[in-house]
Amino acid sequence: MPPGTLESFFVEHRLLTEVSHGGGALRLVRSEREVGCSVELTRGGQPLHVWEPLPRGARTPAALPAAASSRLALLRDPTAMAAPLLEPLRELTLSLEQAVRQAGGSAVDVLVHDAWQKVCCGPAEAWAEEERRHTLIELRVSVDQEKRPAHLWRPFWFQDPGALAAARGQLETACVELVQSLQAWPAPAPCPEGELPVVFPPGAASGSFFHEVCGHPLEGDVVARRGSYLAVRLGERVAEEFVTVTDDPTERSSALHYGFDDEGQAARRVALLERGVVGQPLLSRDTAGILGRESNGHGRRVSFRHYPLPRMTHTGVAAGPHGTLEQLLAPVGRGLLVQHLVPRHMNLLSGDFSFFIIEAREIRDGRPGPLIGPGVLSGNGLQALSDLEAVGGERRSLFATRGCRKLDHGPLAVSFTQPSLRFRRLRVTPARLP
Amino acid sequence: MRVSLPLMAQETEIQSVPRPLAVGAAGEPELPLPADVLQDVAELWARVGRRGEVAEFYLHVGQVLTVDLDPASGLRQENTGAGGQATVRLWTPEGSCRAEGWWHEARELEELIATARSSASRSGASPPPRQLEPPGGGERPAGALSSRRAQELASTWARELEPLGACIQALLIQQSLGWCGSFHSSGASAHEWLAREQALVRCETPSGALVDGVSTPRLDGGLAPALATQRLGAALEALQGPGAALDPSLPLVLRPPVAGPLVAGLAWALHGDVAASVPGLVRAVGKKIFPSVLSVRDDPRHPEGTVHRHMDDEGWRADLLEPIQAGQLLGFFHTHASAARLGVAPNGRALRAQRGEPFAGTFNFHVAPGRAGLPANRTELAARVETFTTMRQPGVVSLLASGWEYRRGERHRRVGPLELELPVLSTFRQLQGVGPDLTFLPACDGCGTPTLILSPPTWLGDSGSR
Numbered sequence: 047m048p049p050g051t052l053e054s055f056f057v058e059h060r061l062l063t064e065v066s067h068g069g070g071a072l073r074l075v076r077s078e079r080e081v082g083c084s085v086e087l088t089r090g091g092q093p094l095h096v097w098e099p100l101p102r103g104a105r106t107p108a109a110l111p112a113a114a115s116s117r118l119a120l121l122r123d124p125t126a127m128a129a130p131l132l133e134p135l136r137e138l139t140l141s142l143e144q145a146v147r148q149a150g151g152s153a154v155d156v157l158v159h160d161a162w163q164k165v166c167c168g169p170a171e172a173w174a175e176e177e178r179r180h181t182l183i184e185l186r187v188s189v190d191q192e193k194r195p196a197h198l199w200r201p202f203w204f205q206d207p208g209a210l211a212a213a214r215g216q217l218e219t220a221c222v223e224l225v226q227s228l229q230a231w232p233a234p235a236p237c238p239e240g241e242l243p244v245v246f247p248p249g250a251a252s253g254s255f256f257h258e259v260c261g262h263p264l265e266g267d268v269v270a271r272r273g274s275y276l277a278v279r280l281g282e283r284v285a286e287e288f289v290t291v292t293d294d295p296t297e298r299s300s301a302l303h304y305g306f307d308d309e310g311q312a313a314r315r316v317a318l319l320e321r322g323v324v325g326q327p328l329l330s331r332d333t334a335g336i337l338g339r340e341s342n343g344h345g346r347r348v349s350f351r352h353y354p355l356p357r358m359t360h361t362g363v364a365a366g367p368h369g370t371l372e373q374l375l376a377p378v379g380r381g382l383l384v385q386h387l388v389p390r391h392m393n394l395l396s397g398d399f400s401f402f403i404i405e406a407r408e409i410r411d412g413r414p415g416p417l418i419g420p421g422v423l424s425g426n427g428l429q430a431l432s433d434l435e436a437v438g439g440e441r442r443s444l445f446a447t448r449g450c451r452k453l454d455h456g457p458l459a460v461s462f463t464q465p466s467l468r469f470r471r472l473r474v475t476p477a478r479l480p
Numbered sequence: 481m482r483v484s485l486p487l488m489a490q491e492t493e494i495q496s497v498p499r500p501l502a503v504g505a506a507g508e509p510e511l512p513l514p515a516d517v518l519q520d521v522a523e524l525w526a527r528v529g530r531r532g533e534v535a536e537f538y539l540h541v542g543q544v545l546t547v548d549l550d551p552a553s554g555l556r557q558e559n560t561g562a563g564g565q566a567t568v569r570l571w572t573p574e575g576s577c578r579a580e581g582w583w584h585e586a587r588e589l590e591e592l593i594a595t596a597r598s599s600a601s602r603s604g605a606s607p608p609p610r611q612l613e614p615p616g617g618g619e620r621p622a623g624a625l626s627s628r629r630a631q632e633l634a635s636t637w638a639r640e641l642e643p644l645g646a647c648i649q650a651l652l653i654q655q656s657l658g659w660c661g662s663f664h665s666s667g668a669s670a671h672e673w674l675a676r677e678q679a680l681v682r683c684e685t686p687s688g689a690l691v692d693g694v695s696t697p698r699l700d701g702g703l704a705p706a707l708a709t710q711r712l713g714a715a716l717e718a719l720q721g722p723g724a725a726l727d728p729s730l731p732l733v734l735r736p737p738v739a740g741p742l743v744a745g746l747a748w749a750l751h752g753d754v755a756a757s758v759p760g761l762v763r764a765v766g767k768k769i770f771p772s773v774l775s776v777r778d779d780p781r782h783p784e785g786t787v788h789r790h791m792d793d794e795g796w797r798a799d800l801l802e803p804i805q806a807g808q809l810l811g812f813f814h815t816h817a818s819a820a821r822l823g824v825a826p827n828g829r830a831l832r833a834q835r836g837e838p839f840a841g842t843f844n845f846h847v848a849p850g851r852a853g854l855p856a857n858r859t860e861l862a863a864r865v866e867t868f869t870t871m872r873q874p875g876v877v878s879l880l881a882s883g884w885e886y887r888r889g890e891r892h893r894r895v896g897p898l899e900l901e902l903p904v905l906s907t908f909r910q911l912q913g914v915g916p917d918l919t920f921l922p923a924c925d926g927c928g929t930p931t932l933i934l935s936p937p938t939w940l941g942d943s944g945s946r
Contacts, residue, residue: 077595078835080582084561097561103585271552273647273684336553353559391867391880393688395647402872453548453650453682477901 050087050094054309054331055110056167057083057100058350059121063129067139067156075157077129081122082350085109093332095353111170121164121175130160130181130207138214145218146187151225155186159447160207161459168310176305180459181210182445185217187224191232198224198405199386201251203301203445203461227417235408237421237476243381244423244474245409246467247371249442251386253462257361257450258392259399259427260291260318264326265452266333266344266356268394275397275427276324285322285431290364292317293328295343300360301443301461306343308354313343318361319431330356348455355455362463366437371466374436381409382474387423397427402477420477430469438466511541511562514618514661514671521663524586528593534571535665537589538793538832539564542658542674547630549651551638558627565834568592580835621675621788623699625655637679637705644709644716646683646690654678657699662795670795678786678922679705683712687719687897688865688880692737695922697788707919711737715863718882723894726859727885731912732934733860738881739932740924741870743847745877745904746776747927750803751840752818752829754874761809761905762822770807771911775848777802778813778829784918785844786926791828794838798828813840844920846928852913855933856889865897877902900940910935 064076084097085107098107100122106115120126139156146154159182166175181204188197200220204210246252263274272278295304295313306312309331317325327337330345333356345354368374375383386405393399401423408415441463449457521537529535543562550556566589567580579596583589630653638651654676661671678695692708692715715737726732734742748754755761780789780798789798794816803811812822813829815838831841854860861883870877882896915931 076835077579078581082563082582089558092556092558095557095559097559099563099582099584101582101584101588102591103583103588267550267553267555268649270555271550271647271649273552273649332555332557336555351559351561353557388872389868390872390878391688391865393684393686393865394649395684396686396688398688454546454652454654454680 050089052109052170053086053088053093054167054169055083055085055114055173056308056347056350057081057110057114057118057121057165059127059164060349061127061129061162063160065130065132065135065158067143068153070143072132072136072139074132079124079127080349083107083110084350084353086353093353097350099350111173114166114170114173117166117175121166127162127164130158134207134211138211138217141214142185142217142221145221146225149222149225150189150229151187151221152190153188154221155188157184158182158207158210159184165308167308168306172310174306174310178304179206180302180445181205181207182447183210183217184447185221185224187221187228189225189228191228196228198228200224201445201447203443231416234419235416237403237418237474238380238382238408239475240473241471242474243378243409244469244472245371245374245378245381245383246464247383247385248438248440248465249444250384250464251404251444252384253361253444253464254387254389254446255401256291256363256464257358257446257460257462258389258401259397259430261293261328261358261361262392262452263394263397263427264318264324264328265358266327266329266337269327270333270336274394277327279324281324283323284428285319285434287321288366288368288437289319289322289431289434290317291319291361292364293344293358293361295359297360297362297463299443300362300463301445302360302459304359307341307345308347309341309345311341311343311345313359316342316344328356328358330354346458348458352455355452357452357458358450358460360443360461360463362441362443363437363465363467365439365441365465368436368438368466368468370438370440374438374466374468375409375414376412378409378412378468382418383407383409383414384423390422398424399427399430400424403474422475422477424473424475430472433470433472434467435470436468441465511543511658514541514659514673517541518661518663518669518671520586521589522667522669524589525663525665528590529665532573533665535593536569536794537663538567538569538660539663540566540658540660542656543625545625545627545630545655547627547634547653549634549638551642551648551651556631556634558631560625560627566592567832567835568596570596572597578837618671618673620673621657621697621699623675623701625657625699629701630655633679633703633705637681637709640706640709641681641683641712644713646685646712646716649682649684649689652680654680655699660793662793664795668795670791672789672791675699676787677703679703679708680922681708681712682866685716685719687882690715690719690863691866691923693922695786695920695926697786718863718884718894718896719865721894723882723896724885726895726898726937728938728940729936730885731855731858732937733854733858734932734934735860735862735883736917736919736921736929736931738861738864738879738883739929740921740927741864741877741879742902742904742907742932743845743929744925744927745871745875746908747842747845747925748871749875749904750776750812752812752814752822753840755812756818756821764809765811766809768806768808769905770804770809770908772807773850773852773914774804774807774908774911775802776804776846777848778842778845780843782844782846782928784920785928786920786922787843789843792830793832794826794830796826796828796830798843801827801829813842815840842927844926844928846918846920847914847930847932849916849918849930850914852915852933854886854915854931856886858886858933859895860884860886861896861898863896875904877904902940906939907934910937910939
């Protein structure tokens with residue numbers, strides 16, 4: 047093995063806790079703590095990443111810079127990162143269950159996910175240290191209807207379990223509103239078919255749309271091989287002046303944020319679309335080198351066992367000039383208000399996409415109507431971006447609860463921000479399930 | 481006891497680090513021997529075990545090497561590492577509990593036991609495993625991880641793929657070597673060496689992404705990506721332009737890359753924990769619910785399979801199973817827990833992910849090859865475009881596929897891309913014939929399938945394709 051030159055290192059202490067509530071019982075689903083490190087060497091001009099877990103019995107890796115080694119003892123101390131207490135979560139879930147039942151619902155299933163990471167990484171001469179944490183709660187509210195239950199799902203995010211516990215009132219209100227939505231429309235209407243005006247409400251799980259349609263096509267590795275429909279249109283106008291889409295890990299108020307990426311590079315806001323024009327790629331150090339640019343702090347790792355890839359973090363649509371959700375809905379005679387989408391396929395080269403419609407309501411005469419059955423939303427990225435005809439002013443954030451996968455790297459936490467949006471038309475097709 | 485992981489834990493200057501445990505250096509990698517470790521675990525349990533407790537330790541020690549080549553830029557990322565993971569399951573008079581983590585020496589296993597005991601939330605009444613059966617598989621496989629071999633394989637394959645003209649997003653060579661072992665508090669233990677080398681490619685086309693690859697449970701340099709290259713070539717040809725709609729009056733032929741997700745869906749339906757929640761399926765055991773041409777096998781030591789196993793991840797002997805024989809449903813794949821739910825014996829099909837409880841799985845699940853020839857008039861689908869999920873609704877496989885319409889044995893016109901929604905069990909009831917070309921597909925959970933010939937898809941109705 048020829049010797050290598052140390053380029054950078056990455057050390058992390060990660061604590062993941064998942065607690066579920068269902069059937070009246072609280073259960074610790076997952077409690078994982080791991081400490082590990084990776085070093086990046088250059089060998090023959092190509093990067094070599096070598097990783098190793100660092101349980102308590104493991105010695106401090108000799109490959110780490112001396113200064114980082116001295117921090118390692120603090121970083122790997124398990125007493126500095128304690129799992130969330132279960133009792134406050136028990137109290138919270140019981141109060142949510144009570145709120146649902148009092149509103150006439152039959153049950154609420156709850157999943158709490160707390161991710162806490164301390165990381166120390168970067169080049170030996172300029173490494174950085176940071177603590178990152180987020181706590182998610184998913185609510186799945188059920189109402190018994192005509193012999194079969196109906197469900198609605200909502201996720202919420204907080205900075206830590208303390209903030210979650212303090213939001214009990216907000217979550218109880220959300221549960222009650224979900225029950226009321228289900229009660230208002232006891233049976234879903236059939237999913238319509240055709241090209242329809244489509245509205246996304248602020249902060250909805252339809253935010254995955256821009257992650258897939260704008261974000262992945264502008265990741266540095268994709269751009270380097272000109273492997274997407276946006277990679278070959280850098281600097282070209284593809285949307286109206288009021289459409290700006292960014293990936294911004296530095297937005298402190300956003301769901302997911304950090305000061306530097308997993309290569310120790312300062313995080314920067316990247317405009318994927320700037321006033322309707324295709325902007326910059328998301329870059330790790332390697333892909334920046336290939337493109338002759340500087341890293342913009344988007345080199346991210348799933349864990350110490352993975353090497354960094356250019357990835358999204360917090361993808362958002364900037365606020366626009368078209369007012370509130372109600373104002374965006376008003377001119378729509380018949381359309382679709384899409385709350386929750388799950389990606390089905392994305393063709394990076396052509397821009398063709400399709401998403402499963404998990405939750406949507408018909409729009410009738412400018413107002414939200416009944417929930418509809420499952421369907422598929424499809425179209426082409428270029429056409430959809432040019433058909434984005436209105437962007438509202440109120441932005442909200444949301445975490446992707448299942449993360450983002452790329453190649454064999456995943457899932458990685460990502461989040462979205464989105465105001466109300468209206469597309470002139472997108473293709474809607476009922477799910478044709480046998 | 482110490483898992484020897486000399487990657488970076490040496491007194492070594494950076495210019496000569498790290499000793500390449502996983503990168504094909506001269507000399508054998510220093511993985512600890514399973515017999516030694518399991519003996520240490522036995523001694524540990526003798527010291528800290530409590531009366532009335534039943535314990536199961538599952539240990540995995542391994543090293544991995546990945547070479548990821550981007551042919552367009554020439555960037556080659558190499559990633560390697562090694563570690564030991566442990567899962568401790570305890571059954572106490574109060575219930576059962578579990579803890580898992582990386583381990584390096586005995587005190588970490590002791591900490592895992594303590595963590596499990598103090599678990600505030602105890603999981604359900606999964607039964608204590610019975611005594612382990614001593615299987616084969618104790619021999620360390622020949623060969624080792626090799627950075628050079630992986631790099632050469634990646635470069636050679638990239639050159640082979642170049643004439644196809646596809647935009648390659650990633651070309652991945654993965655190697656792994658290690659062992660898994662179980663120790664039961666009754667004193668029984670078992671272990672097995674595991675190896676894998678696989679090559680995967682994802683390429684973009686104007687019609688969508690194609691993913692294919694080959695995999696072998698050996699490290700002897702015998703991996704042959706040429707088979708995947710041929711499949712990709714056929715797929716790219718089918719995707720070169722828009723095609724006609726499906727003619728529902730013609731038999732539907734699914735070539736292995738298209739049939740793969742359907743076969744993986746059948747394997748999923750036969751998992752004991754899935755079947756246990758479908759009473760109709762459980763009641764159908766012993767009945768002939770599929771055509772006689774359908775037999776499926778799960779052969780842990782199939783010579784062309786992607787894995788080579790003698791035991792499952794709960795330490796049970798893993799032998800050939802045939803859950804569907806000439807159309808007759810004979811049973812399911814089980815963990816201890818799923819077998820207990822259905823009141824049958826475990827059959828050695830427990831798998832474990834990095835973390836969590838064992839789940840039912842398969843080893844080289846495949847549709848048994850037949851001798852059917854292809855109908856002269858047919859729709860033949862050879863290309864499947866990647867979707868983020870193939871089973872959005874349980875039991876229904878969603879495919880985007882393209883191919884050709886054949887008339888009198890000749891290609892008549894291009895077909896697709898078609899969107900197919902195929903209910904797994906109903907689709908296999910329409911099976912008319914099975915080809916001889918058994919192909920194992922790492923991109924479809926390692927399942928294998930020959931070409932499947934289905935009756936004209938009028939049975940799909942308007943709802944199944946567009």
